[in-house]
Amino acid sequence: MARMKFLCDAERCIECNGCVTACKAEHDVPWGVNRRRVVTLNDGVPGEKSISVACMHCSDAPCMAVCPVDCFYRTDEGVVLHDKDICIGCGYCSYACPFGAPQFPTNGAFGLRGKMDKCTFCAGGPEAHGSEAEFDKYGRNRLAEGKLPACAEMCSTKALLGGDGDVVADIFRNRVLLRGKGSEVWGWGTAYGKPTQGTKS
Amino acid sequence: MMMRSTIALAMMAVCAAGCGEKPQTAGTAKKADAKAWTGSQSGYVAEGWKPGDKDSWEAQMRLRVQGQNEYSRSAAAAAPPKTP
Numbered sequence: 001m002a003r004m005k006f007l008c009d010a011e012r013c014i015e016c017n018g019c020v021t022a023c024k025a026e027h028d029v030p031w032g033v034n035r036r037r038v039v040t041l042n043d044g045v046p047g048e049k050s051i052s053v054a055c056m057h058c059s060d061a062p063c064m065a066v067c068p069v070d071c072f073y074r075t076d077e078g079v080v081l082h083d084k085d086i087c088i089g090c091g092y093c094s095y096a097c098p099f100g101a102p103q104f105p106t107n108g109a110f111g112l113r114g115k116m117d118k119c120t121f122c123a124g125g126p127e128a129h130g131s132e133a134e135f136d137k138y139g140r141n142r143l144a145e146g147k148l149p150a151c152a153e154m155c156s157t158k159a160l161l162g163g164d165g166d167v168v169a170d171i172f173r174n175r176v177l178l179r180g181k182g183s184e185v186w187g188w189g190t191a192y193g194k195p196t197q198g199t200k201s
Numbered sequence: 202m203m204m205r206s207t208i209a210l211a212m213m214a215v216c217a218a219g220c221g222e223k224p225q226t227a228g229t230a231k232k233a234d235a236k237a238w239t240g241s242q243s244g245y246v247a248e249g250w251k252p253g254d255k256d257s258w259e260a261q262m263r264l265r266v267q268g269q270n271e272y273s274r275s276a277a278a279a280a281p282p283k284t285p
Contacts, residue, residue, distance in 0.1 A: 002259065002262055070231070071231065073231055073234065075234060075236075075237065076236060076237075077237060081234065083231045083232055085232070086229070086230075086231060123237060125234070126231065126232035126233065126234040127232070128235070128242060129235055129237075129239065129240065129241040129242060129243075130240075130241030130242035130243035131242055140243075140245075141237075141241055141243070143237040144235075144237045144238075144239070144240055144241035144246075144252075145240075145241045145243060145245050145246045145247055146246060146247035146249070146250045146252075146258060146261045146262075146265070147247050147265060148262070148265050148266060148269075152269060153265075153268065153269065155269075158269055158270075158271060161266075161269050162266075162269070163262065163265070163266030163269070164262065164263070164266060167263065167266045167267075168266065168269075171266075171269065171270040171272075174270075174272055175272065178272065
């Protein structure tokens, strides 16, 4: 059985935020909630790196461990999901998660903190697959439609990969071996050619 | 008489108010989630696999993930880079 994972290639991510937009559009995610976001290190400095982050569907998920009402569960494919009818919106999972994946709607009076919302790996929730109730609470269920997460499938540079962890790792490994490293990947030489090519007149 | 009918009306109003209330019992047991390979009610199911068939779904997932691998799309891209 496949174990679903995300992998983001920092060499390829161009910080277009297409994955963020795809996620928000696919699941009708409300204002103030970002199931996925792009983080950039050394922004504006040559060689900056961006990475797309969401729930990593941990094999030993800390959110599951700390939830006082035990609303989390893991599917056969290794996707970590939760039941919003059980969630009390306490926020413990948000403190436990190293990726900041759990989100809480903050709109409304007095900074209302609603039930937790997070990336579902486009696998919906415990409601009937493809039902209106499932869409309202968790968004689309693409896995049950025979598809993979929208963020990964529409990534323009294929920086974000999603699917069976072993296959995704093979794709990434093959890519890294073929593309080389250092200035071959990014830099002056790639953009303008090597200094040995051509001579000054 | 007036007093009695007022009390009766008030009691009826209280009883009627209770009828419009939705059950708000806090869930204590997680609902069982159906397997992904059982398919979806939505009209957007991808072609190429049979909902309800686990093997077919797994084959669909293997095929789908290769859509993210550009090296599997063209033989030229999969070839090792030429050394200068």
